[in-house]
Amino acid sequence: MKDTILVVEDEPDILDLVAYNLRQADYNVLPVNSGELALEMAEGNRFSAVVLDIMLPGIDGLEVCRKLKAMPEMRDVPIVMLTAKAEEVDRIVGLELGADDYLQKPFSPRELVLRIKAILRRYNKNVDTNPDTEFIRNGNLFIDTEGYRVEVDGQDVGLTAIESKLLFTLAQRRGRVQSRDELLRIVWGYEHSGYRRTVDTHVRRLREKLGSASDCVQTVRGIGYSFRRIEGN
16 A cells, blocks of 8 residues: 655645655655645544645644644654755754654755655664563663553653654664764664754653653763663663
8 A cells, every 4th residue: 555645835836846756756645735734634544744844824834743743643643844944943843843854945856755765664664673672671761662662650651653763773772872873874764964963853852751761861972872771770
């Protein structure tokens, strides 16, 4: 079955361009030109991914992203945001609201397709596991990589697929420092170091969700991140 992509863009030329290239890449595409329509289409439906412009009339893309992530059926659906804004804060806000990636206009349609393919590979495939790392206990943190489940103090932590893969990657490589470039390659499927800030933003959001177990993700200044043992484990 083909993956279906929801594309939300109010500029007709860009909407047609994105839809055409995604269809050429063998995806089903549902194009809409407003945030209101996007939310209506998402209600009760399940898409494989969303391409979402920030600058939309009426409800803007950031608010659409927030509302999509609040829907149970859309919580784990990856979102790629399109923005004409150069300010980094807009990209950071989008990532903090739950977006997985962003592209700044003007963008290459080929790059967008490659990003979508990389994201869907991540979401359609669990992190590689083996019997020694299927279950990881670290202080008050419990990780089930096979069941894609994370608990802190016995309570389920609602991580997105990319946050889960980031945590699992660090946990399964505990004792080894992972550079931002290496995390981009493993978790995001990118080789381009220009997106290192994406890693930092997702790590910050992951730590917030882990709460009292956030110390397990340690910053190694100038290099990247590592998974550290929590006292009492």
